[in-house]
Amino acid sequence: MVVLLEQLTSDFPGAPGRQGPGRSAFPGRCRPGLPDPPSPLPDDHPGRLTSAITAQEPLMTATTATTTAITVPAATAKNLAAKNLTEQTGARTAEAAHVIGDARERIDILDDRIIGLIQERMAVSAVIQEARISSGGRRVNLAREMEVLGRFRDALGKPGTALAMTMLELCRGRI
Numbered sequence: 001m002v003v004l005l006e007q008l009t010s011d012f013p014g015a016p017g018r019q020g021p022g023r024s025a026f027p028g029r030c031r032p033g034l035p036d037p038p039s040p041l042p043d044d045h046p047g048r049l050t051s052a053i054t055a056q057e058p059l060m061t062a063t064t065a066t067t068t069a070i071t072v073p074a075a076t077a078k079n080l081a082a083k084n085l086t087e088q089t090g091a092r093t094a095e096a097a098h099v100i101g102d103a104r105e106r107i108d109i110l111d112d113r114i115i116g117l118i119q120e121r122m123a124v125s126a127v128i129q130e131a132r133i134s135s136g137g138r139r140v141n142l143a144r145e146m147e148v149l150g151r152f153r154d155a156l157g158k159p160g161t162a163l164a165m166t167m168l169e170l171c172r173g174r175i
């Protein structure tokens with residue numbers, strides 16, 4: 001037998017017990033971040049009582065938390081975990097779900113780095129623009145922007161141009 005702890009809290013983002021990055025309720029390295037899975041309990045299970053409380057108190061604050069111990073057979077717990085993994089990833093097998101979960105973790109790390117690099121680029125671009133403007137020049141230098149767009153197009157094709165345009169907009173604002 002396995003004891004599952006079902007913690008119900010406010011829907012407020014970041015509230016204790018809420019699903020989200022770094023709050024995996026599942027075994028393995030797969031990362032959640034997708035909508036909360038449906039309750040694993042049958043409708044007539046006593047553990048569903050807490051769900052009813054949530055429904056009756058939609059304005060519960062982030063400080064309100066209820067923890068209920070539910071005892072289920074180990075096999076059931078394992079099946080529920082596998083079901084959640086496949087629901088979160090769209091995979092049809094636990095093996096594929098783990099591959100996807102691991103790869104998503106790597107993507108999140110890459111995205112964090114990309115965001116950090118873009119922010120760094122914005123700061124460097126601001127230095128250039130401030131120097132140009134305070135010397136009496138204009139914020140925008142179209143010839144340079146063409147060079148930037150060309151580099152992204154050469155590396156990534158047409159979507160690269162769109163990406164560079166968005167990046168330039170982030171760096172110098174809309175023109």
Ligand SMILES: O=C(O)C(=O)C[C@]1(C(=O)O)C=C[C@@H](O)C=C1
Pocket residue numbers: 125128129139140141142144145148168171172
């Ligand atoms: O290279 C410049 O001159 C910049 O001002 C930087 C930058 C950029 O972010 O790449 C920003 C605005 C200009 O229109 C051109 C390029």
